[in-house]
Amino acid sequence: MKKLMIVLTLFVSLAAFKRDTSTRTITGTVTDAGDGQTLPGVTVSVLGSKIGTQTDGNGKYKLNVPANAKTISFAFIGFQTKQVAIGKSNVIDVKLKATATQLSEVVVKAYQPQKKKSFTASMAVVMTDKKLSGRVAGLSISRAQVVGNNGYYNYNVPAPVADNESYKGLTENKFTNSVNEPLSTFSVDVDAASYSNIRRFINGGQMPPEDAVRVEEMINYFKYDLAGPKDNEPVAIHTELSSAPWNPKHRLLRIGLKAKTIPxxxxxxxxxxxxxxxxxxxxxxxxxxxxxxxxxxxxxxxxxxxxxxxxxxxxxxxxxxxxxxxxxxxxxxxxxxxxxxxxxxxxxxxxxxxxxxxxxxxxxxxxxxxxxxxxxxxxxxxxxxxxxxxxxxxxxxxxxxxxxxxxxxxxxxxxxxxxxxxxxxxxxxxxxxxxxxxxxxxxxxxxxxFTVAKDVKLQIEFNPGKVQAYRLLGYENRVLDKEDFNDDKKDAGDMGSGHTVTAFYEIIPVGVKDGFAASVDPLKYQKVQQVKADLNPSAEMMTIKFRYKEPTSSASKLSQAVVYDKSVDFKQTSSDFKFASAVAEVGMLLRNSKFKQKASFDHAIATAREGKGSDNEGYRAEFIRLAESAKALSTSNAIAKVDDED
Structure with missing residues (x-):
């Protein structure tokens, strides 16, 4: 009988131990109690333990907690920490209240890089007349000093250290006369480093260095809803033509590539x-x-x-x-x-x-x-x-x-x-x-x-009867000579499984007069026949040639698509067109482009909101918030200093 009691006691103890070590999954969304926007980067942790996670770009979290856990803590700089008791529900949504009184005490001395080894995070907040504009992101603050009354603030400790960073100088693509140079050739680029680096600067209270801004990498950071290729081809090509949002007299052509997705x-x-x-x-x-x-x-x-x-x-x-x-x-x-x-x-x-x-x-x-x-x-x-x-x-x-x-x-x-x-x-x-x-x-x-197509190149031939001049937005370090397009030995960019690539051309139609379609004096030693619209009645605006190699092949394949002079109203364009053009507009503003024309942060932000779409992962919402912070910073001369490299 005594042995039986011992066995039963051990059994009960093991059962209890099993219950104590089991876990359950808690999910939820964290939002700002003030405006209802989701909050990415919130620290979510089990109180009294090392178990924790962060909310994703859409403010959502997923946390595996021990069965005996009682409380979850939600912490985000600039907001009051909130502790929530774990009940029977596996879904816990939380609203955090901003700590406005603490933020209003902080004013910037200057947006200069600070060489401090101790900083561990950054912020992206600008205040004007003590009114919060922007958000704080993952910053631990111990002390701040009020200096001046210009309404802008930053922290002496965590400002991004940028004075020893290096970026290649970029010379923006200019408008090119289609009569003299009807071909535009470049390599695709699926990199996205520039966007997340820019985000780091803005989230640190500084505008990025102009040479850190590569417009194509900003655009291609985001996913776009493009149909995949058919007939076992590795890449599909799509086009969309409308007016340029920063100059309605100009056209904006979007070229979209979609690589096949391999499970x-x-x-x-x-x-x-x-x-x-x-x-x-x-x-x-x-x-x-x-x-x-x-x-x-x-x-x-x-x-x-x-x-x-x-x-x-x-x-x-x-x-x-x-x-x-x-x-x-x-x-x-x-x-x-x-x-x-x-x-x-x-x-x-x-x-x-x-x-x-x-x-x-x-x-x-x-x-x-x-x-x-x-x-x-x-x-x-x-x-x-x-x-x-x-x-x-x-x-x-x-x-x-x-x-x-x-x-x-x-x-x-x-x-x-x-x-x-x-x-x-x-x-x-x-x-x-x-x-x-x-x-x-x-x-x-x-x-x-995983690469599905390598050495991917594009070559566009513009019809001078329709196109007076054109400009490729971004891809400055991916431009190729026209002879490189047919040269299979010339290296170019690769596309991986499921990748999308977007490129924009700004087009000045024939007959539009502005300062960008420059002209030169007639040549003395040769006569160049000017191409006029009535000499080229084709409705084709351009032909896009697309060349790529299979991953294990050294010989390229060629496909092409024709774009006709059929522009749709900007309001009728796809959500992707609107959003990607807004990203390009912000990129031009961050670069202080001489081709920005009527671009503005207000216009880009409004366009991005129209093109936000479903945004399941929250990256587009994050961009909108980033653009709002950049707008606020743009008047403060908060430009990071770097060592430029040619």
């Missing part, structure tokens, strides 16, 4: 090499710690047939994880967790070693890719942009791609990282928080890693 289970196996910068410059909280959590998100997506090796570099380069199958996630994550920062930065040596390891484990019919995580601050060995470019161009012939994940701020070297990804036939993303890591490495996993 994850059908994707080829991957041979990946994580190349991780562990130099001293990566010690900040938004660098190596964020690298660790980002790469672990990617590891969770791997399959048994995938393999991962890990190479690190600081003063020297070394292998810290041999090629390991994707089902050994604990082994891979342990290697990631053991990474520590310190030393100088031998980036060139790291890249060479990474290519060597990737080549040793090459999968002939697989996806062979190096994923470089760095702030781009190379200072040992091959470090110049030219040195890196030559190194990557030589190594890419092996069929191994190089993708770049940029982290951090202050010494951020955008110029180097863009060069590496461009020459390495890979993509380039800037990761400033866990939500961006989730988007890049989880939500867009296939597009980020």
């Amino acid at each position: 994850t289970n059908n994707l080829p196996p991957s041979n990946l090499v994580f190349l991780i910068d562990v130099s001293g410059s990566m010690s900040d909280a938004n660098k190596l710690p964020l690298v660790r959590s980002s790469l672990k998100m990617l590891v969770d997506q791997l399959r048994p047939q995938d393999k991962v090796a890990m190479v690190v570099y600081a003063g020297a380069a070394g292998v810290v994880l041999p090629s390991t199958s994707g089902d050994k996630k604990e082994t891979i994550k342990n290697a990631i967790d053991n990474l520590q920062a310190g030393g100088s930065t031998a980036g060139g040596a790291g890249i060479k070693l990474a290519y060597k390891i990737a080549a040793e484990n090459l999968m002939k019919k697989g996806n062979n890719r190096i994923i470089l995580a760095t702030d781009g601050d190379f200072n040992v060995g091959a470090s110049s942009d030219e040195d890196m470019e030559k190194l990557i161009e030589k190594e890419r012939e092996s069929g191994i791609s190089l993708s770049v994940l940029g982290f951090g701020m202050g010494n951020y070297k955008d110029s180097k990282m863009e060069t590496l990804a461009d020459k390495g036939n890979g993509n380039y993303a800037y990761i400033d928080n866990a939500t961006e890591a989730q988007k890049t490495l989880v939500s867009e996993f296939g597009g980020t890693l």
Whole structure:
């Protein structure tokens, strides 16, 4: 009988232990109690534990809590922290109230970069006449000082450190006469690093440097609703023509490309090499710690047939994880967790070693890719942009791609990282928080890693009978010579599974007079016949030629589409057209473009709201809020200082 009681007691204890260690999933949405807008980046945690998460771009969260948990805490800088008791419901929606009295005490001294090692986050708030405009994002404030009465404020500690960052100088595409140059040729670009980097500046209370603004990367940060290709083709092409919102006399042509989507289970196996910068410059909280959590998100997506090796570099380069199958996630994550920062930065040596390891484990019919995580601050060995470019161009012939994940701020070297990804036939993303890591490495996993069409080029022939002049918005560093279009040896951009690409041309129709369609004096030694509309009665406005290669082919294929002179009213355009044009408009304003014409933040914001659409992930709503913050900052001369690189 005594033994039976002992057994029963143990059974009850085990049952109780099982109940205590079980979990339940709580979901919900966090909104601003004042205006009802959703709040991204809110810290959601189980009170008294280390269990937590953040709300996504649409203010939604998902949290696995222990069965015995009693309270969830919701914290967001600029808002009152709220603690909510966990009841029987698995859905907890929360409204946070703004802490307006605390914010009204803070006034900016100057929007100058502050070299402070201690800052861990940023803000994007501007106040005028003590009225809140914008939002605070993940910032821990200990002290602020009121200076002056101009109504603008910032914090001395957390301002973005930008005085040692580098960006390639960009010369904007200008309007080109279609008689003299009827062909426009460029490589596609699916990178989106510029947008998240711009967001970092604006969320830090500064307008971004003009050369940090690449309009095409802003536009292509967002997904667009385009039909996929048919007949087993890798890419479909779409067009839409309307008036230019910043100048109704001009036309705006949208060219949209949609790559086919391959289900994850059908994707080829991957041979990946994580190349991780562990130099001293990566010690900040938004660098190596964020690298660790980002790469672990990617590891969770791997399959048994995938393999991962890990190479690190600081003063020297070394292998810290041999090629390991994707089902050994604990082994891979342990290697990631053991990474520590310190030393100088031998980036060139790291890249060479990474290519060597990737080549040793090459999968002939697989996806062979190096994923470089760095702030781009190379200072040992091959470090110049030219040195890196030559190194990557030589190594890419092996069929191994190089993708770049940029982290951090202050010494951020955008110029180097863009060069590496461009020459390495890979993509380039800037990761400033866990939500961006989730988007890049989880939500867009296939597009980020798996190429379905390589060396993708576009060449547009404009009909001078319809088009007086044209201008490509963005893609300045992707422009090609017209002869490059048919040259299969000329490298161009790649498109991954499910990728969309949008390009805009602003067109001056024949007969429209303005200052952009410049003319030159007649030539002395040759006569150039002017093409007139009545000599070219075709209704065709242009022909778009599209050239690409299959992932394993060295010979390109050609397709084309004709655009007719049938413009639709801007109000009747698709939601995607409206939204993408609004992003382009904001990009021109951030660049202070000489072609911005009647563009304004108010107009762009209104257009973006009209084109917001379903916005299931909340990225478009985030852009609207970002544009509102940029509008408020635009009058404050809050321009970040950087070291420019040509």
